[in-house]
Amino acid sequence: MKRFIGFVTKEFYHIFRDRRSLFILFGMPIVQILLFGFAITNEINNVDIAILDNSKDATTQEIINKISASKYFNIKQIIQQENELESVFRKGKVKAVLNFENDFSKNLIKENQATIQIITDATDPNTANTISNFVNSILQKYQQDQNKGIEIKYIIIPEPRMAYNPELKSVYMFVPGVMTIILMLVSAMMTSISITREKELGTMEILLVSPIKPFQVIVGKVFPYIFLSIINAAVIVLLSIFIFKMPVQGSLFLLGLESILFIISALALGILISTISKTQQTAMMISLMGLMLPVILLSGFIFPISSMPLPLQIISNTIPAKWFIIILKGIMLKGVGLAFIWKETLILIGMTVFFIGLSVKMYKIRLE
Amino acid sequence: MRFPLPWEVNMNKNNVIQAEGLTKMFGDFTAVNAITFEVKKGEIFGFLGANGAGKTTAMKMLIGISTPTSGTAKVAGFDVFTQAEDIKRNIGYMSQKFALYDDLTVKENITFFGGIYGLSRVRIKEKTKELIADLGLEEVANQLVGSLPLGWKQKLSFSVALIHEPKIVFLDEPTGGVDPITRRQFWEMIYRASHQGTTIFVTTHYMDEAEYCDRVSIMVNGKIEALNTPKKLKEQFGVQSMNDVFLKLARG
Numbered sequence: 001m002k003r004f005i006g007f008v009t010k011e012f013y014h015i016f017r018d019r020r021s022l023f024i025l026f027g028m029p030i031v032q033i034l035l036f037g038f039a040i041t042n043e044i045n046n047v048d049i050a051i052l053d054n055s056k057d058a059t060t061q062e063i064i065n066k067i068s069a070s071k072y073f074n075i076k077q078i079i080q081q082e083n084e085l086e087s088v089f090r091k092g093k094v095k096a097v098l099n100f101e102n103d104f105s106k107n108l109i110k111e112n113q114a115t116i117q118i119i120t121d122a123t124d125p126n127t128a129n130t131i132s133n134f135v136n137s138i139l140q141k142y143q144q145d146q147n148k149g150i151e152i153k154y155i156i157i158p159e160p161r162m163a164y165n166p167e168l169k170s171v172y173m174f175v176p177g178v179m180t181i182i183l184m185l186v187s188a189m190m191t192s193i194s195i196t197r198e199k200e201l202g203t204m205e206i207l208l209v210s211p212i213k214p215f216q217v218i219v220g221k222v223f224p225y226i227f228l229s230i231i232n233a234a235v236i237v238l239l240s241i242f243i244f245k246m247p248v249q250g251s252l253f254l255l256g257l258e259s260i261l262f263i264i265s266a267l268a269l270g271i272l273i274s275t276i277s278k279t280q281q282t283a284m285m286i287s288l289m290g291l292m293l294p295v296i297l298l299s300g301f302i303f304p305i306s307s308m309p310l311p312l313q314i315i316s317n318t319i320p321a322k323w324f325i326i327i328l329k330g331i332m333l334k335g336v337g338l339a340f341i342w343k344e345t346l347i348l349i350g351m352t353v354f355f356i357g358l359s360v361k362m363y364k365i366r367l368e
Numbered sequence: 369m370r371f372p373l374p375w376e377v378n379m380n381k382n383n384v385i386q387a388e389g390l391t392k393m394f395g396d397f398t399a400v401n402a403i404t405f406e407v408k409k410g411e412i413f414g415f416l417g418a419n420g421a422g423k424t425t426a427m428k429m430l431i432g433i434s435t436p437t438s439g440t441a442k443v444a445g446f447d448v449f450t451q452a453e454d455i456k457r458n459i460g461y462m463s464q465k466f467a468l469y470d471d472l473t474v475k476e477n478i479t480f481f482g483g484i485y486g487l488s489r490v491r492i493k494e495k496t497k498e499l500i501a502d503l504g505l506e507e508v509a510n511q512l513v514g515s516l517p518l519g520w521k522q523k524l525s526f527s528v529a530l531i532h533e534p535k536i537v538f539l540d541e542p543t544g545g546v547d548p549i550t551r552r553q554f555w556e557m558i559y560r561a562s563h564q565g566t567t568i569f570v571t572t573h574y575m576d577e578a579e580y581c582d583r584v585s586i587m588v589n590g591k592i593e594a595l596n597t598p599k600k601l602k603e604q605f606g607v608q609s610m611n612d613v614f615l616k617l618a619r620g
Contacts, residue, residue, distance in 0.1 A: 002483065003483055006479070006480055006483030007483075009480075013469075013472055014469070014472075201465065202465030203469060205461075209432070209433060209459070211453065211486065
């Protein structure tokens with residue numbers, strides 16, 4: 001026990017005396033959560049658009065007013081001719097152009113229909129889509145207002161309700177993802193680097209020749225990171241509750257336990273990486289390419305798994321982060337208990353046991 | 369008081385290392401081929417060989433981090449197959465990298481390694497004082513080891529390897545990359561430790577250092593091709609220096 005305390009003390013010296021690891025440990029979580037929370041968002045606000053009004057009548061003016069009054073759009077420019085379109089988009093500021101056809105009002109009254117062309121800059125397809133949806137809904141609202149008092153038979157009124165995230169705040173989506181990334185980064189990358197560092201320096205050899213057992217060395221190296229990861233998880237949850245007003249519906253206790261489970265599985269991965277890499281650089285590259293990329297791309301954090309091609313969907317099942325994100329979303333947003341996420345938890349436990357077993361085996365082979 | 373175990377009776381009291389037909393194979397490759405030798409208590413034993421001759425593999429078997437394929441060996445009275453843990457408690461080891469923690473201070477390094485070998489807190493304090501005074505490191509005791517010159521690190525590393533007063537200390541190319549004066553001073557430390565009864569098992573590339581050893585073994589292609597005092601080896605091969613002995617053997 002005394003040996004263990006001595007060992008852990010040494011590990012803390014390493015961590016607290018190294019600016020880089022300090023930044024990764026404590027700077028990264030805060031920076032990432034703030035970045036994802038404030039800067040990176042799918043919502044649109046004050047998008048610059050341009051108007052090409054070929055008809056210039058009362059109706060078009062009314063629609064333009066409605067659009068400019070909304071907080072989503074900012075009418076940047078009025079263009080006069082169709083051939084100006086290209087140059088407007090090329091400048092890059094304007095993301096959409098509304099093109100009203102000739103004799104808009106007349107057509108509306110005579111033929112009961114008139115056309116607005118919505119041209120969006122689809123170099124950013126997500127934004128383009130969102131813009132077009134928002135314009136559509138403003139137009140529909142306008143139509144409904146116009147048709148008031150006129151009796152129309154058979155009308156379907158969709159009433160969408162966004163459950164669990166009514167305001168569609170993207171931060172709700174990012175918090176579980178960022179938490180997963182941070183825990184993965186701290187647990188897997190930092191431990192694999194810290195173990196390979198001892199190999200590189202030659203101190204690992206000294207430790208193996210000493211009476212301390214290899215198993216004790218690994219536990220001693222991993223322990224500080226379990227502790228720090230738990231603190232990190234708590235900081236992220238607190239930040240999201242107090243800064244982003246994200247409600248945590250479910251039990252914080254369960255959230256804690258699930259986080260510890262994920263931390264342990266990530267640590268086992270970290271040990272595994274350290275057994276196959278000789279230098280810190282290799283360990284870092286393997287962690288980044290082999291763990292971080294799949295976590296970001298395939299875990300369902302940013303890109304929905306259901307819209308991936310089948311082979312990628314299958315691969316995504318092997319990523320612990322996918323299951324952890326499902327669990328996190330379940331607990332934080334839906335407020336479910338273990339009864340609804342036992343399957344994911346079991347999968348995560350299975351993976352953890354597998355990774356621990358594998359890393360113990362690899363570690364023994366390495367010792368020979 | 370306990371009765372000596374059979375192998376302890378068999379072993380010559382004065383031999384702290386005794387290897388017989390010690391072999392290590394990696395697949396089809398025989399890294400160490402049935403080496404037999406013994407090292408006496410308090411002796412400075414030079415373990416020489418070209419790169420890849422099998423020195424490091426042989427040493428790893430003796431210090432308990434690699435299991436031999438066949439043969440027998442006892443280190444400090446313990447069997448390398450079954451009592452590796454006891455061996456570890458009774459030996460010191462210093463690698464060619466002078467492995468200390470650069471981001472820990474001199475004192476913290478001593479405390480850590482003392483703790484690893486299970487020294488009590490009081491004993492660690494005593495040892496730290498003694499060690500720092502011996503090495504003249506009072507001024508830098510609270511500085512990070514990373515800021516020390518290489519020669520100081522080397523001496524500190526050697527002292528740390530001796531912190532638990534082991535019966536044998538294994539030195540793996542302990543003088544790589546340091547200047548001749550520092551090497552000289554380092555050998556003075558080795559002599560001092562040897563006078564106090566510690567057995568020294570040292571591998572080296574420098575043939576002038578081989579002259580400092582009590583006895584020298586030279587490994588070629590996994591076998592010990594020569595083993596004697598430097599003087600007798602030179603007579604045996606009819607040459608003037610250990611360098612020539614080595615060249616004669618290595619060229620075959």
